[in-house]
Amino acid sequence: MRGDGEPSAPADPPGLSLSALRDFLAEHRTDLADGSAPLTARLIAGGKSNLTYTVTNSGGRTWVLRRPPLGHVLATAHDMGREFRVLSALAPTAVPVPEVYLLCSDPEAIGAPFYLMEFVEGAVYRYRSQTTSLTAERAGAISWALMDVLADLHAVDPASVGLADFGRPDGYLDRQVARWGKQLAASRSREVPGIDELQSALGTGIPAPQRASIVHGDYRLDNAIVSPDDRIAAVLDWEMATLGDPLADLGIMCVYWSELESIGSGAFSSAVDPGTGFPDAPALVARYAERSGLDVSPMPWYIAFGYFKLAVIAEGIHFRFLQGKTVGPGFENMGAMVPALVARGLDTLREGR
Numbered sequence: 001m002r003g004d005g006e007p008s009a010p011a012d013p014p015g016l017s018l019s020a021l022r023d024f025l026a027e028h029r030t031d032l033a034d035g036s037a038p039l040t041a042r043l044i045a046g047g048k049s050n051l052t053y054t055v056t057n058s059g060g061r062t063w064v065l066r067r068p069p070l071g072h073v074l075a076t077a078h079d080m081g082r083e084f085r086v087l088s089a090l091a092p093t094a095v096p097v098p099e100v101y102l103l104c105s106d107p108e109a110i111g112a113p114f115y116l117m118e119f120v121e122g123a124v125y126r127y128r129s130q131t132t133s134l135t136a137e138r139a140g141a142i143s144w145a146l147m148d149v150l151a152d153l154h155a156v157d158p159a160s161v162g163l164a165d166f167g168r169p170d171g172y173l174d175r176q177v178a179r180w181g182k183q184l185a186a187s188r189s190r191e192v193p194g195i196d197e198l199q200s201a202l203g204t205g206i207p208a209p210q211r212a213s214i215v216h217g218d219y220r221l222d223n224a225i226v227s228p229d230d231r232i233a234a235v236l237d238w239e240m241a242t243l244g245d246p247l248a249d250l251g252i253m254c255v256y257w258s259e260l261e262s263i264g265s266g267a268f269s270s271a272v273d274p275g276t277g278f279p280d281a282p283a284l285v286a287r288y289a290e291r292s293g294l295d296v297s298p299m300p301w302y303i304a305f306g307y308f309k310l311a312v313i314a315e316g317i318h319f320r321f322l323q324g325k326t327v328g329p330g331f332e333n334m335g336a337m338v339p340a341l342v343a344r345g346l347d348t349l350r351e352g353r
Helices: 018-028 080-090 136-155 172-186 195-204 247-258 281-292 299-322 331-351
Strands: 040-043 051-056 062-067 100-104 114-118 213-215 224-226 232-235 242-244
Touching (some): 018 040, 018 100, 080 114, 136 247
Antiparallel strands (some): 040 051
């Protein structure tokens, strides 16, 4: 309360001006906000890139707002328009995505480009403490559903949903290795043993692609909302989506699935506990191969690339943390995991597993 007895305005979460958002919606979407009643918002924990908030209006309706991170935004990264476009395109397909309501590309409106989307009810499994009560049957059902949705995504014909020009699938893997090398150079603040060797080894062993698909770019369990009946209610975080080689999605998912917890830095966690009954990564690869019809024998390269990509992302977050430009907890340990990710990537290529 203010001293004059009037209620104080709701506090702004980091990176979001509620008054500016309310004014914008009053002009463009009066069904969401009328310009007089206050909005409330909360930064959703767990995101380490684009900032995600739940926003609630005076009528109790909640939706989700996404905007780029604070500071050090690399070229081509954090493009709100791309996320909005791919979510809109996938809406009529078998791939479950939230409904999108509005895109604002003008950074002057609230201080950054943003879009609004549906708030989807369900569970996001990010930590093992959330999955300890699952039966082996439920853990398996969630795992197979995650694989089936990935296969469904990669089966979508991009042209049929208006995404024929969403990327350039020819030469996708070559460009990906080069692109993440450039991202590394833009965020380089220290020497990381082996990271240049890993990039070079990936560049000289690129496999031939089997299919051009819509790729998510960061597919994993905690980027999905799971419904009470263990279906995938929605896939989230499409900021890296493009057209390319579908096995790249499978490679990064395998890294998240079974390896990050053992690195031990605390920067990333995993809800996947084999003791609960979750299948291992090779079983998931086999399920995907059965559903997609793709040859998964080149997976060691894709998994190693997943390690490299994640190492570069973590190094970029570490760079922003050193500048004081990250929001939320968990960033202080990011830098410590980068050398371990690089070592795992090199081992995977050498051992061919």
